[in-house]
Amino acid sequence: MGTHENPNVPQIGTPNKKGQxxxxxxxxxxxxxxxxxxxxxxxxxxxxxxxxxxxxxxxxxxxxxxxxxxxxxxxxxxxxxxxxxxxxxxxxxxxxxxxxxxxxxxxxxxxxxxxxxxxxxxxxxxxxxxxxxxxxxxxxxxxxxxxxxxxxxxxxxxxxxxxxxxxxxxxxxxxxxxxxxxxxxxxxxxxxxxxxxxxxxxxxxxxxxxxxxxxxxxLPHYNPYANPTPVMDMETAPIRHMRDPFIMKSNYISYMTHASWQLEVKAAMERSRKMTRKLLNGLIEVENPDAEILLVSSGTAVSQSREAIRLFRDKGVKVGLVKIKTIRPFPKEEIREATKNAKYIFVPEFNVAGWMAREIASVVERNERVIAGPHVAGGMTMPPEVIVEEVERTIARMNKK
The missing domain is CATH 3.40.50.970 (Thiamin diphosphate (ThDP)-binding fold, Pyr/PP domains)
Structure with missing residues (x-):
């Protein structure tokens, strides 16, 4: 990995062409x-x-x-x-x-x-x-x-x-x-x-x-020489992998080359966690972690969940929140820790598939606690009252059973 700096690029403490x-x-x-x-x-x-x-x-x-x-x-x-x-x-x-x-x-x-x-x-x-x-x-x-x-x-x-x-x-x-x-x-x-x-x-x-x-x-300019692969060097992975005929063949070398590089991409993603935690103040954000009922999601569904928690508070019911900031890397350990005491884990989502609920269910213990929903799709909004109704109806049904 090189450390060359482009002399034509302004360095820290100096102005760019716009005076920044x-x-x-x-x-x-x-x-x-x-x-x-x-x-x-x-x-x-x-x-x-x-x-x-x-x-x-x-x-x-x-x-x-x-x-x-x-x-x-x-x-x-x-x-x-x-x-x-x-x-x-x-x-x-x-x-x-x-x-x-x-x-x-x-x-x-x-x-x-x-x-x-x-x-x-x-x-x-x-x-x-x-x-x-x-x-x-x-x-x-x-x-x-x-x-x-x-x-x-x-x-x-x-x-x-x-x-x-x-x-x-x-x-x-x-x-x-x-x-x-x-x-x-x-x-x-x-x-x-x-x-x-x-x-x-x-x-x-x-x-x-x-x-x-x-x-x-x-921000400082990107330094292309401080990267794991030389810039536009056609003799060095991964660019070479894209052109060499052997890589397209069915043989052990081809299989191992592809498999090892996919694993390296996954490892690079894992290595991003340390700096991401630092810059984002954690991969998740948690409110009321000791609550029996948790709302766990990402994006706009989090904002709607915050309002639903306010409505629950007016009813005298304590509900917690787990906001997921990064989907990849997925904050497995953080979610597992944040949800360990919850009896119910609701996952509101703006889609019909429930992919976030599946992600959460794949990492938490006792994943029968994960309830996929409420769901809205096609552009519909998710009023916080919809979340409250879904939680109350689901818990009542589960208690009845």
Whole structure:
């Protein structure tokens, strides 16, 4: 692994071409003064990119991320993003992102729903090639009949791509996760793509108060030489794996090559836990951990769960919350510890599949405690009263049995 620094790239303590001072990440995240702004999630994406020293971004319109892509284009016009272009399709966008990352650029893009599925083949390729690209998934429905409404089903497709996946509850999470995501993804011992997920419309098109870092400071630039594979070296794994004929053959060497590299990608994801815990103040957040009833989920479902807990409190019922921040790596030990005393574990989700409930049931002891639901899908909201009703009805039925 090299440590070469590009003399043409501003270093910490010096200004970039827009006058932003390149600042150590921990100084920005934990010590810089913050000011409040009232922004939509799409505007938050723009503000995070503005402070992230992004070299290259590719855009292709799909609701609900089109506005964010357009705003990143404005950053390019203003000189905050190195290069910006529109791709021919979602699949083309992700291939172009890969080319830029192979060349040593810090890359950003966005997609959603059917766009995610059309681009899908590229995501495990990114992971196998150890490309620390960031993509914001503004998740939406993927089913027919066509819908543009919020739904988290597409996350289920992403779980085993080899990407880091962080799920933002709100616009504040989105802002922080985007900037912190680059720092974790680009660690030499990690060096994997990262998907920062927010729920379409619920976050992208809703205004919220966000605590912003100063706009006159920016993250250090990506150093492509401090990575586990030399930049564009066609004689070195994993790039060589993509072109050598032997790797496509049915023989023991091919099997072992692929198997060992998949295991290395999984190991790199595990190595991300240490820094992620530090930057996100843990992989989960817990309220009332001693409660018999726990609501456990990620994304917007967490916000609805908070309101449901308030309604339960008015009824004199103590209910706890486990907010899951990172889906990959999945916080197995943390969830197991946080739920050890619970009698009921409810998992509200904005999809019909219940993939989060399955994930939780796979790691907790006595997983018969895990109740998948309530579920809403297709763009429906989840009023906190729906959560309360589901919990009360389910517990009454279980007690009756």
């Amino acid at each position: 001072i390149i600042t150590a990440p921990e100084e920005i995240f934990f010590n810089s003064p913050r000011t409040q702004a009232f922004l939509t999630g799409s505007e938050v994406i723009k503000e995070a990119v503005k402070r992230s020293s992004v070299d290259f971004s590719v855009a292709y319109p799909i609701t609900p991320q089109s506005e964010a892509s357009s705003l990143v284009g404005e950053l390019y016009a203003d000189g905050y993003v190195g290069d910006y272009m529109r791709g021919e399709s979602e699949f083309a966008v992700m291939g172009q992102c890969a080319g830029a990352a192979f060349g040593g650029a810090r890359v950003f893009t966005t997609t959603a729903g059917p766009g995610t599925l059309r681009a899908f083949e590229n995501f495990p390729m990114w992971a196998g090639a150890r490309l620390p690209i960031q993509v914001v998934f503004t998740v939406r429905g993927v089913n027919s009949p066509l819908t543009i409404q919020p739904d988290t089903l597409e996350i289920a497709f992403m779980l085993e791509t080899g990407m880091l996946l962080w799920h933002a509850e709100d616009a504040q999470d989105l802002f922080d996760f985007m900037m912190k995501g680059y720092i974790v993804a680009e660690l030499p011992e990690v060096h994997l793509p990262i998907g920062v997920i927010c729920d379409g419309f619920f976050v992208t098109h809703t205004k919220d108060v966000v605590s912003m870092t100063p706009e006159n400071v920016a």
